[in-house]
Amino acid sequence: MRNVEDPAGYTLIMDSFTSERIVKTPGVCGGRARLAGHRVRVLDIVTWHEHQGLTPDEIVSQVPSITLAEVHVALAWYFEHVEEIRAEMREERALVDEAHRNHVSQVDAKREDHREAS
Numbered sequence: 001m002r003n004v005e006d007p008a009g010y011t012l013i014m015d016s017f018t019s020e021r022i023v024k025t026p027g028v029c030g031g032r033a034r035l036a037g038h039r040v041r042v043l044d045i046v047t048w049h050e051h052q053g054l055t056p057d058e059i060v061s062q063v064p065s066i067t068l069a070e071v072h073v074a075l076a077w078y079f080e081h082v083e084e085i086r087a088e089m090r091e092e093r094a095l096v097d098e099a100h101r102n103h104v105s106q107v108d109a110k111r112e113d114h115r116e117a118s
Helices: 016-021 042-051 056-062 068-080 082-102 106-117
Strands: 002-005 011-014
Touching: 016 068, 042 056, 042 068, 042 082, 056 068, 068 082
Parallel strands: none
Antiparallel strands: 002 011
16 A cells, blocks of 8 residues: 555555556457456446446446456546546547448448338
8 A cells, every 4th residue: 555645635545456456468358457357348347337327236247257346446446547448438439430431231231222222
């Protein structure tokens, strides 16, 4: 455990517990921050919690291989690295947008064929 002086004058206590439970491994999950021993990224937990509205208990119900404590560790890590995770979100969104631009869905292709035939 170490103390860090916050710019606002507060003393923050940083625990190595969080940093031991969150890892980045080249070649695993794209090198993104993830729960140690799992292929569950911090980004996934943040998305489920912040964007889909799942509670930590609901996340554990959906992914029973992780613990409630691990969900909380991932969320704590996110709040210490908000900009990093938001950048990952933007990168993933850009990949999805690019895929949509470059690959027409089969449904859209059938609709277009139907319109042309009409």
